[in-house]
Amino acid sequence: DQQVKQNSPSLSVQEGRISILNCDYTNSMFDYFLWYKKYPAEGPTFLISISSIKDKNEDGRFTVFLNKSAKHLSLHIVPSQPGDSAVYFCAAQGGLGGSNYKLTFGKGTLLTVNP
Amino acid sequence: NAGVTQTPKFQVLKTGQSMTLQCAQDMNHNSMYWYRQDPGMGLRLIYYSASEGTTDKGEVPNGYNVSRLNKREFSLRLESAAPSQTSVYFCATSQARTEKLFFGSGTQLSVL
Numbered sequence: 695d696q697q698v699k700q701n702s703p704s705l706s707v708q709e710g711r712i713s714i715l716n717c718d719y720t721n722s723m724f725d726y727f728l729w730y731k732k733y734p735a736e737g738p739t740f741l742i743s744i745s746s747i748k749d750k751n752e753d754g755r756f757t758v759f760l761n762k763s764a765k766h767l768s769l770h771i772v773p774s775q776p777g778d779s780a781v782y783f784c785a786a787q788g789g790l791g792g793s794n795y796k797l798t799f800g801k802g803t804l805l806t807v808n809p
Numbered sequence: 810n811a812g813v814t815q816t817p818k819f820q821v822l823k824t825g826q827s828m829t830l831q832c833a834q835d836m837n838h839n840s841m842y843w844y845r846q847d848p849g850m851g852l853r854l855i856y857y858s859a860s861e862g863t864t865d866k867g868e869v870p871n872g873y874n875v876s877r878l879n880k881r882e883f884s885l886r887l888e889s890a891a892p893s894q895t896s897v898y899f900c901a902t903s904q905a906r907t908e909k910l911f912f913g914s915g916t917q918l919s920v921l
Contacts, residue, residue, distance in 0.1 A: 703849075728909070737813070737899050737912030738852070783851060796867060797910065799844075801851040 697721045698786050700800035708808055713771040715803050717784030720765065725788035728797070729758060729769050732781045741782070742769070774807045781805075812836070815900050815913035822890045822920045830885040830916050832900030840903045841883035842867075842910065843875060845896040852899065858883055890920045 699718045707713045717727075725746040730738035744751040744758045744767065751758050757770045771778055784800040816831045832841065842857040854867030858877040872894060874886045887894060897917050901910040 698851075700851075730910075735914070737901075737914050738910075739912070740909045743909070785852075796854055796857065799852040801849060 696801075697724075698784055698798050698800040700782075700784055700803050702803050703801070704804040704806070706806045706808060707774050709776055710773045713769075713774045713778065713805055713807065715769040715771075715782050715784075715805065717767045717769075717800055718765060719767075719786050721786070721788070721798075722765070723788050724786040724798075726786070727758070727760060727767050728785045728787070729756075730783045730785060730799075731778075732783065732802070738783060746788075771805075774805075776807045776809050779805055779807050813900055813902055813911055813913035815898075815916050817916060818914070820916060820918050822887075822918065824891060824920060826890050826920075827886070827888050828890065829887075830898055830900075830918075832883045832885070832913060833881050834883075834900075834902045834911075835881065836902055836911060837880070838902035838904050838911070839880070840905060841877065842901040842903075843873075843883070843885045844899045844901060844912075845869065846899060846915075847896050855885065855898075890918075892920045894918065895920045 728743040729741040731741045732738040742753050742756050744760050760767045781802045781804050783802045785797045813834045839860045843855040844852045853869050856875040858864045861880045876884045897915045899915050900913040903910050
C-alpha cells in the first residue's frame with residue numbers, strides 16, 4: 695500500500711512561471727515531510743521540509759504547504775528556472791518506534807522548465 | 810570534501826554472482842541507509858542502521874544483507890544476484906532521525 699503518493703509523473707512549465715508539485719499521504723502518524731530534488735546520475739539532495747505543527751515553510755523560491763486535514767502537501771517554486779528541471783520526491787517520516795528512522799518516499803515527479 | 814562515497818559506480822553481474830556495495834561517510838553521522846531506485850517506483854528502503862552496531866530491515870530487504878562495519882562504513886551484500894535486483898542503489902546518512910538525508914551518487918547495478 696503506497697503511503698506517499700505523487701500522482702503526477704511529470705510536469706512542464708515555462709521559465710518564470712510557478713511550478714506546483716503535489717503529494718498526498720495516507721498515514722496519519724507522519725509528522726515530518728521533506729522534498730528532495732534529483733538530477734540524472736546524481737543522488738537526491740534535500741530541498742525543503744515542514745513539520746506537522748506548521749502549515750507553511752519558505753526558503754527562497756521554494757515554499758511547501760501542508761494541509762493536515764486533507765493529508766496533502768505541495769511544493770511551490772516561484773519563479774521557475776531551467777535549472778529546476780529535475781525529479782522531485784516527496785517523503786514523509788513519523789510513527790512509533792523504528793519508523794522514526796525511516797523515510798517513505800513517493801514515486802517522484804519529473805519537472806521540466808522550458809526556457 | 811565531506812560527503813557520502815559509494816563504490817563501485819557501475820557493476821554488471823551474472824545471475825547467481827555475489828558482490829558487495831560499499832558506502833563510506835565522513836560526516837560523522839550516526840545513521841546510514843541503503844535505498845534502491847527503480848523506474849516508476851521511487852526510492853525504497855532496503856536496510857538501515859540507526860547507529861553503529863545496529864541494523865534493521867526496511868521495506869525491501871529480501872536478497873540482501875548489510876554490515877555496519879564502523880561508524881563510517883555501511884556495506885550492502887547481494888549473496889546470489891537476481892535480475893530483479895537490477896536497480897540504482899543509493900547509500901544515505903543522517904545525524905539521527907531521517908530528516909535531511911545526505912545521499913551518495915549511486916551505484917548502477919545490472920544483473921543479467
